[in-house]
Amino acid sequence: MYRCVIMDNSGFVVLHPDFLYATESDEYLFSKVHITVKEPRIAQSLIEKRLMIQQHCLDFENVDERHFWVVRCRYSWNCC
Numbered sequence: 001m002y003r004c005v006i007m008d009n010s011g012f013v014v015l016h017p018d019f020l021y022a023t024e025s026d027e028y029l030f031s032k033v034h035i036t037v038k039e040p041r042i043a044q045s046l047i048e049k050r051l052m053i054q055q056h057c058l059d060f061e062n063v064d065e066r067h068f069w070v071v072r073c074r075y076s077w078n079c080c
Contacts, residue, residue: 005042011035011052011069034069046071 006015013019013033035052036043046052052071059066 003039005035005039007035007071009071009073011043011046011071013038036069
């Protein structure tokens with residue numbers, strides 16, 4: 001079975017089949033959901049193929065190292 005999932009260039013899910021049946025009270029469940037949480041197998045495949053790469057940065061205010069994801073695309077008019 002295939003699923004259509006749309007995500008932004010940071011890996012946050014923009015559209016997912018589950019979103020189609022959500023009510024307004026479910027909205028908080030779907031705001032800022034990352035692909036690693038919503039579809040871990042898809043995320044793992046993207047990581048293995050180096051299409052999603054973890055980057056690091058420093059949070060100077062809290063003196064902490066943070067990480068974030070960058071999604072690289074191959075076949076898009078909007079590739080980096």
